[in-house]
Amino acid sequence: MEPNFWHNRWQTNQTGWHESSVNPLLIAHFPSLNLPPGKRVFVPFCGKSLDLGWLLSQGYTVAGAELSELAVTQLFGQLGMKARILEIGKHKHFRGEKIDIFVGNLFDLSREILGLVDAVYDRAALVALPEAMRVQYTAHLKAITTFAPQLVIGYEYDQTMAPGPPFSVTPDELHRHYSDDYTLTPLARIDVPGGLKGKCPATEHVWRLDKRRSE
Template sequence: MEADFWHGKWERGDIGFHIADVNPLLVKHIDTLQLSPHSRIFLPLCGKTLDIHWLLDAGYRVVGIDLSEVAIRALFSELGITPEVQDLGGLLQFKSTDINMFVGDFFRLSGDILQKVDAIYDRAAMVALPAAMRLDYAAHLRQVTHTADQLLITYEYDQTKVDGPPFSVVADEVLRHYSDSYQLTQLVRQDVAGGMKGKVPASESVWHLCERAGTDLSGE
C-alpha cells in the first residue's frame, strides 16, 4: 500500500475507516495483557483513534506511529494538548505527558527511537497492509518492541468479492507470522454487523499474543 494512498485519504478527509467511538473489544479484553498502571502501550498505524483517548484516561502511557501528520495533529487537537515537536531525521515526534506520537514510515522506526513498550495494541495496522507487506511488518514489529505482548484485531471475509483495506487476515496467516515468537490465543471471533463494507459476510477476531519463553529479537 503506497504512502500516497493514506496521505490522500487524510488530506481529503476520506476517513471512513476512522471509527467515531472507542473499540469495545479493547475495553473488554485489555485486562488480558495484565498491565500495571502507567504501562506504555504501542499503537502502530494508529491515526487519531479514540482508543488513544480511552487508554490515556485509563492511566496508561501511549506511543504510536502513523504516516499522516494531518492525523496526528488532529489527535492532539482533539485531546486539547499542545505537543513538543521534534524532527528526528526521517520521523517527526509529537510528545507530551504520557503520549508520544511519531509521524513517518513505520519501517524507519527503530527500537532505540521507540524505547521500551509494555504491550502492543494492533487494531488497524496489520489489516491495513496488503499481504505482500504483512510478513515484513510483523517481523519489524517484533524487533522494535522486543516481542512485547499484543492484542491484535483481525478480519476474515471473501476478498475476491470486496477488497481492503481493511484486508482479510485469516487465522493461519496470524499463526504463520507470529507462532515462532508468541503463544497465541484467539480470545473471540464474532460476526461483523452488516458484513464488510455492507457487501460480504465477515468476522472479527481478537488475538492475545504472549511472548514465548526464551524468545530474543533484541538485535537490529
C-alpha cells in the first residue's frame, strides 16, 4: 500500500483498524517478552493506537513510526500531551515525555534516527502491507531494530475471499521472513468474531519472536 492510500484513509476517517480500547492480546501476551520497565518499545505503523498509552502506563519508553501527521496529532491529544516537534532527516519527530513518534515513511527511518530499541510491538503493521512490501518491511525492521524481540499480532484467512488490508499472513510466511534470525513461538490463535469484515472466517494470531543466539 502506497503512502497516499493511508493518507486518504486518515483524511476521510476510514480507520476501521483503530480499536476503541487497549488490545486485550497486548495486555495478555506482552509480559511474555519479560521486558523490564524502563526499556524502549518500538511500535511500527502506530496510528493513534491506545496501546501506546498502555505501554507508557507499564513504565516503558515508547517509539513509534507513522505516515500520517493527522494520526499523530490525535495520538498526542489522546495522551493529553503536547508534542515538541523537530525535523530530523525525512521525518518530523514528535517528542513527548518518554515517547518519540517519527512521522514519515518507515522505509526512510534509519537505525541512527530511531535509536536503541529493546522490543517491537507489531499489531496490524506487517498485515497492512501486500506480500512484496512485507519482504521489504521485515528486512528493514530487523535492520533498524538490530533484531530486537517482537510481539506480532496479525490475521490469517483465505486471501481469495477478500482483498487486504489487512492481508493474511500464514505461519509459513512468518517463518520465511523471520526464522533465520528469530525463534518463533505461537502464543495464541483466536477466531475473529463475525470473520474478516463479515466476508470470511478469520483467525487472529499472536507470536513472540526471540533473536536466535549465535552459535
